[in-house]
Amino acid sequence: MTNDQVIIIGGGIAGLTAAALLAHEGLQVVLLEAHYQTGGCAGTFKRGQYIFDVGATQVAGFETGGIHERIFRYLGYSLPSSEVLDLACVVQLEDGSRPIHLWNDPEKWQAERAEQFPGSEKFWRLCSQIHQINWSFAKREPVLPVRNLWDFRQFFQALRPNTFLAGFLSNATVMDLLRLCSCEKDLRLKKFLDLQIKLYSQESIDRTAALYGATVLQMAQKPLGLWHLNGSMQKLSDILETSLTGDKGELLLRHKVVGLSPKSRNKPWKVDVLDHNKKLKTLYGSDVIFTLPPQCLLQIFSNPSFLPLSYCDRLMNLPKGNGAVVLYGAIDRKKLPPHCPCHLQLDINDPGSLFLSISRENDGRAPAGQATLIASLFAEVDFWNSLSSKEYQDKKQIFLDKMRKAINAYLKIDCDAWLHIELSTPRSFAKWTGRPLGIVGGLGQHPRNFGPYGLSSRTPIEGLWLCGDSIYPGEGTAGVSLSALQSCRQLMKSRGKVFNLPF
């Protein structure tokens, strides 16, 4: 490897995607991953006969022209085996009313929402119109946020008259859209939207950018959709790894980056790494793509004065992210209700609303006749990180009991139905993914952090590019793949090359 190489830090979906794309473009690439496997928050772990998805359990962007489909087609690989969720989610509100069924078929979904939320069609139609504008704008591949002339040109050429209509809403929230449509008093609708939107935006409806929320609300329906991967979520990473190494890119597992010094004059970037034997190694490269939460830059820069003061300020003042508490369990399939959907959302006060993912028979996660069940809820990272070891163990047990009780009550199963059960907390995520305090899911899609106001993949430091779930357009495997694509386009342009991913 020469000093001309691109060093990519972090082998989650963002880092793997950036590495695979650049290696396919013929660049020398080395991907550094601290863990013994890739995937990060979209990875898996094994417990006896079960395979559990660590974080992400469903994917968007598998439809023709969707971001994962385009990337895999370009790399010359088929998408991993998967099925579209024709019932994407069943949402049970705490009021005991009939659960809301989020169908993939747009007509069925329209009929469902008309019955569940009478008088709200104006709101749904407005969201659909905003989404159409967003989607056609995104297809023209604008670069956002804009940081130089080239970025501006990409942004400008994507503008159309209707983009300005959406632009008027750039400071609006989903709550503002409800107000515009006179639906702000519909408490049931608001509760449903809060539950669903927070899964993607990390924020409530009165804090989620309208332009983001409008698109999220169309994610489950054709022509888009949500997919369930056969085998496990790791299949996504496996193919990207194969593509990377097939294109002569280098993947170094158990290589933790501990120091970064930027290039200056004729000197390249210097990246200090602890290898699998805890030996310090130094790598050199002309560009670095950093995929960890950007707050980590403040610790990882060998000398923080390398970072411009205003940029340091921006990083220091980023909003604190959410954490997650996740229960990983296994159950005899016979104990589950018949036709149990893959995903359920339960509106629960204590310990908080739960998002459940249940494996399908023969999908590779559990032996025949059994199912894995994963339940997650949002958590405050400071709370979990402030506990002594004894308090931590006690709290873990309390949360596990409460979550199990809520699931048992909803699915009408007995305590002894569980064949396996364990819990992870923000502390576990910090250990598994190296994310500070175990924050997951990016910055939150508040209008202040979204689109033109978000954190750019182009940094003020020459040769340093960012991608991952804190960078526009945000979280999820599809979101981080889009941000990886954007940073690759910018990096290629800085080398005088044009990189366009075919549609």
Ligand SMILES: Cc1cc2nc3c(=O)[nH]c(=O)nc-3n(C[C@H](O)[C@H](O)[C@H](O)COP(=O)(O)OP(=O)(O)OC[C@H]3O[C@@H](n4cnc5c(N)ncnc54)[C@H](O)[C@@H]3O)c2cc1C
């Ligand atoms: C509970 C939960 C549920 C979710 N559900 C979904 C879902 O259903 N669908 C969906 O699309 N998304 C979901 N997400 C979000 C999604 O998983 C993430 O947005 C996405 O996987 C983030 O990818 P990333 O590459 O940006 O970051 P990460 O996955 O965090 O990857 C960063 C990588 O960097 C490595 N690393 C850290 N420090 C260092 C270091 N110093 N040196 C080298 N390597 C390092 C880590 O080990 C990790 O592999 C969920 C997330 C969570 C936590």
